[in-house]
Amino acid sequence: MSSKPIEKEVLSFEDFKQEVINDYKIAVISRECSLLGRREVLTGKAKFGIFGDGKEVPQLALAKAFKNGDFRSGYYRDQTFMMALGLLSIPEFFAGLYGHTDINLEPMSAGRQMGGHFTTHSLDENGNWKNLTQQKNSSADISPTAGQMPRLLGLAQASKIYRNVKGLENHTQFSNQGNEVAWGTIGNASTSEGLFFETINAAGVLQVPMVMSVWDDAYGISVPARYQTTKESISEILKGFQRDENTNGYEIFTVKGWDYPSLVEVYQNAGALARAEHVPVLIHVQELTQPQGHSTSGSHERYKSKERLEWESEHDCIVQMRKWMISNNIASEEDINAIDEAAKKEVLQGKKEAWNNFIKPIKEEQQDLANLLTNLAQKSPNGVFLQKFATDLLAIKEPINKDVITTARKALRLVINEDGKPTLVQWIKDFMAKTQPKFSSHLYSQSAKSIANIPAVAPAYDENSETVDARLIIRNNFDALFTKHPDVLIFGEDSGNIGDVNQGLEGMQEKYGEFRVSDTGIREATILGQGIGMAMRGLRPIAEIQYLDYLLYAIQIMSDDLATLQYRTYGRQKAPLIVRTRGHRLEGIWHAGSPMGMILNAIRGMYVLVPRNMTQAAGFYNTLLESDEPALVIECLNGYRLKEKLPVNLGEFKTPLGIVETIKEGSDITVVSYGSTLRIIEQAAKELFEVGINVEIIDVQSLLPFDINHDIVKSVAKTNRLLVVDEDVPGGASAYILQQVVEKQHAYQYLDSEPQTLTSKEHRPAYGTDGDYFSKPSVEDVYEKIYAIMHEVNPSRYPDLY
Numbered sequence: 001m002s003s004k005p006i007e008k009e010v011l012s013f014e015d016f017k018q019e020v021i022n023d024y025k026i027a028v029i030s031r032e033c034s035l036l037g038r039r040e041v042l043t044g045k046a047k048f049g050i051f052g053d054g055k056e057v058p059q060l061a062l063a064k065a066f067k068n069g070d071f072r073s074g075y076y077r078d079q080t081f082m083m084a085l086g087l088l089s090i091p092e093f094f095a096g097l098y099g100h101t102d103i104n105l106e107p108m109s110a111g112r113q114m115g116g117h118f119t120t121h122s123l124d125e126n127g128n129w130k131n132l133t134q135q136k137n138s139s140a141d142i143s144p145t146a147g148q149m150p151r152l153l154g155l156a157q158a159s160k161i162y163r164n165v166k167g168l169e170n171h172t173q174f175s176n177q178g179n180e181v182a183w184g185t186i187g188n189a190s191t192s193e194g195l196f197f198e199t200i201n202a203a204g205v206l207q208v209p210m211v212m213s214v215w216d217d218a219y220g221i222s223v224p225a226r227y228q229t230t231k232e233s234i235s236e237i238l239k240g241f242q243r244d245e246n247t248n249g250y251e252i253f254t255v256k257g258w259d260y261p262s263l264v265e266v267y268q269n270a271g272a273l274a275r276a277e278h279v280p281v282l283i284h285v286q287e288l289t290q291p292q293g294h295s296t297s298g299s300h301e302r303y304k305s306k307e308r309l310e311w312e313s314e315h316d317c318i319v320q321m322r323k324w325m326i327s328n329n330i331a332s333e334e335d336i337n338a339i340d341e342a343a344k345k346e347v348l349q350g351k352k353e354a355w356n357n358f359i360k361p362i363k364e365e366q367q368d369l370a371n372l373l374t375n376l377a378q379k380s381p382n383g384v385f386l387q388k389f390a391t392d393l394l395a396i397k398e399p400i401n402k403d404v405i406t407t408a409r410k411a412l413r414l415v416i417n418e419d420g421k422p423t424l425v426q427w428i429k430d431f432m433a434k435t436q437p438k439f440s441s442h443l444y445s446q447s448a449k450s451i452a453n454i455p456a457v458a459p460a461y462d463e464n465s466e467t468v469d470a471r472l473i474i475r476n477n478f479d480a481l482f483t484k485h486p487d488v489l490i491f492g493e494d495s496g497n498i499g500d501v502n503q504g505l506e507g508m509q510e511k512y513g514e515f516r517v518s519d520t521g522i523r524e525a526t527i528l529g530q531g532i533g534m535a536m537r538g539l540r541p542i543a544e545i546q547y548l549d550y551l552l553y554a555i556q557i558m559s560d561d562l563a564t565l566q567y568r569t570y571g572r573q574k575a576p577l578i579v580r581t582r583g584h585r586l587e588g589i590w591h592a593g594s595p596m597g598m599i600l601n602a603i604r605g606m607y608v609l610v611p612r613n614m615t616q617a618a619g620f621y622n623t624l625l626e627s628d629e630p631a632l633v634i635e636c637l638n639g640y641r642l643k644e645k646l647p648v649n650l651g652e653f654k655t656p657l658g659i660v661e662t663i664k665e666g667s668d669i670t671v672v673s674y675g676s677t678l679r680i681i682e683q684a685a686k687e688l689f690e691v692g693i694n695v696e697i698i699d700v701q702s703l704l705p706f707d708i709n710h711d712i713v714k715s716v717a718k719t720n721r722l723l724v725v726d727e728d729v730p731g732g733a734s735a736y737i738l739q740q741v742v743e744k745q746h747a748y749q750y751l752d753s754e755p756q757t758l759t760s761k762e763h764r765p766a767y768g769t770d771g772d773y774f775s776k777p778s779v780e781d782v783y784e785k786i787y788a789i790m791h792e793v794n795p796s797r798y799p800d801l802y
Contacts, residue, residue, distance in 0.1 A: 073148045
């Protein structure tokens with residue numbers, strides 16, 4: 001069942017009636033899913049519920065205007081829209097509610113997100129792109145309010161790129177000449193978020209085909225609109241964005257959410273306008289209701305007045321559609337009552353099917369373990385207790401996987417010294433091997449294009465290779481990449497006209513055009529969003545954040561959206577975005593260039609690359625563009641004017657990820673670091689060598705992934721001492737590195753001295769060179785730290801400095 005576009009010039013009245021009746025059926029089925037879904041939560045079968053009741057009719061109109069190739073970026077009220085397009089069945093709706101981990105039965109996220117988070121599959125089971133122009137597409141939802149907005153901007157901008165950039169004509173699986181529209185949805189209260197306003201402004205500047213729907217039910221959870229929005233109306237305060245004859249801007253529509261024919265007309269017009277002219281459109285859908293309140297965690301009767309509740313009952317969009325159908329002789333009251341009754345039965349049957357599919361495999365595991373425990377009990381001195389475990393497990397009428405495995409692991413304690421132990425251990429291992437991946441897989445790509453499958457290629461030099469400013473290596477490498485990959489584009493603050501603040505893109509905009517090398521406004525979150533959306537549509541964007549510290553503006557989008565995309569879609573969507581920035585050894589509170597621990601802990605699911613020079617950095621870009629994974633590349637800000645040798649194989653050499661480099665061999669202590677700090681360590685090592693201390697220096701090159709060959713522990717086994725030097729705060733990236741080396745690589749067994757870290761101070765660096773010296777590790781700090789470790793080893797040879 002799906003909602004087809006109403007084309008007035010070709011439909012007879014009978015055909016029109018059938019379309020309307022079909023729409024009404026979808027709306028009622030969606031409403032019944034919401035009502036029954038709430039009961040499933042309250043009875044304990046589901047954990048939490050947040051539903052689309054009250055928003056059904058406008059979503060029907062949206063579905064009619066939505067075409068193949070289009071993308072949705074919405075939020076957790078859009079179930080009717082998905083049902084109208086045939087992208088969400090009743091059993092799939094309930095499978096999402098139960099958290100079913102079978103991607104075939106719960107295609108939205110394989111149980112990794114709560115119900116109401118919708119997606120379509122852009123990739124097949126092997127991680128290869130499907131033809132996105134032959135299907136209707138929904139980018140994977142996230143829960144943070146307004147978090148869908150930045151991605152929406154990029155999804156829309158992709159159409160503009162495909163329409164205007166030469167060389168993309170063969171990308172027909174991603175676009176039909178840029179005719180696709182990106183449709184956004186949001187609740188009225190969430191328009192108060194900064195991400196909404198940033199995206200709205202950016203879309204107006206870029207003039208992209210984006211249609212933004214605001215579902216307005218006058219509340220945000222329990223807080224009414226007067227506390228949310230100036231003038232209590234988002235369309236009123238955005239009137240300044242309305243385009244006219246002399247300016248670009250938006251088309252802005254307002255429409256009642258219960259007025260079916262007006263909604264259909266508005267959405268048809270909005271879609272046609274955005275598609276043809278690449279004009280952004282705002283549709284403010286007013287006078288909507290939310291019959292069950294915000295979610296299953298509360299009741300709206302607590303905060304809505306009697307008058308408001310009566311008004312909502314009267315203006316419920318399904319109630320109003322029903323009245324309109326009867327008054328226009330589209331269906332009789334008896335016919336509509338029959339539709340309502342049939343919908344109840346259909347939804348109930350679909351719910352039962354979903355529950356049976358969910359519970360059956362768990363019950364099979366429950367029975368299997370109970371049988372095993374019963375058999376073990378017959379030969380065990382603890383038989384009575386093992387049998388009780390089996391009996392108690394079988395008494396759970398609606399078990400979950402946790403119930404099964406906790407029983408097995410507790411029972412293991414009773415047979416630890418018995419013959420039956422191996423059998424139970426094997427059962428536990430088998431259970432975990434098949435169950436744990438259902439909750440943990442696809443954090444990173446598992447396709448043939450994963451980083452692990454990209455072979456390293458060393459930079460090559462010949463007798464004519466020059467020694468140049470390092471920025472020229474980056475610039476010339478980008479030049480080679482733009483030529484090699486017509487789908488690569490880069491954008492950011494100052495990236496276009498002046499070729500970035502460090503001239504790493506000098507002349508690139510003039511050579512490749514403003515669509516491929518472009519400036520943006522000062523708006524980091526939507527710069528990231530542009531990249532995410534365009535990467536989801538088959539382009540290879542590089543989003544530039546001018547300095548590492550500015551990444552904080554975008555860290556939520558990177559953390560909640562980009563880094564989780566492959567995971568939360570079970571590998572069925574990807575956004576291989578490269579985020580380019582620069583940092584390390586900077587000065588000042590807001591430009592310190594070193595918040596690494598925060599980044600590492602926020603963006604698991606991305607790679608974090610920390611090249612110490614521009615040749616390494618260029619090699620990372622070359623590697624990443626052969627892969628299908630997102631990454632952050634942090635160039636050294638103080639490295640652009642240093643001299644490096646220019647490779648002859650620009651665009652081709654590839655720096656491997658997760659491989660460390662020993663840049664100085666030594667025998668007394670292993671010092672691990674990354675980025676610009678290595679130059680300080682190298683200087684200290686030279687001075688230490690003068691007093692007989694031979695330091696081995698290892699550049700990790702990438703923090704995520706980290707030393708996949710465990711080469712650092714091999715160095716520690718030789719030197720028996722370890723120091724991690726980092727310009728992040730104490731407990732930041734240094735703690736991460738120490739955990740990787742000492743715990744994961746088991747370096748503790750080779751240590752003759754306490755493993756130590758040398759970091760910046762807890763405060764942010766003060767301004768100026770003195771601020772840097774007294775805030776971050778200096779050459780003298782490194783020297784004295786290593787000397788003190790060696791003093792402990794041999795105090796007579798290395799007498800105490802202080």
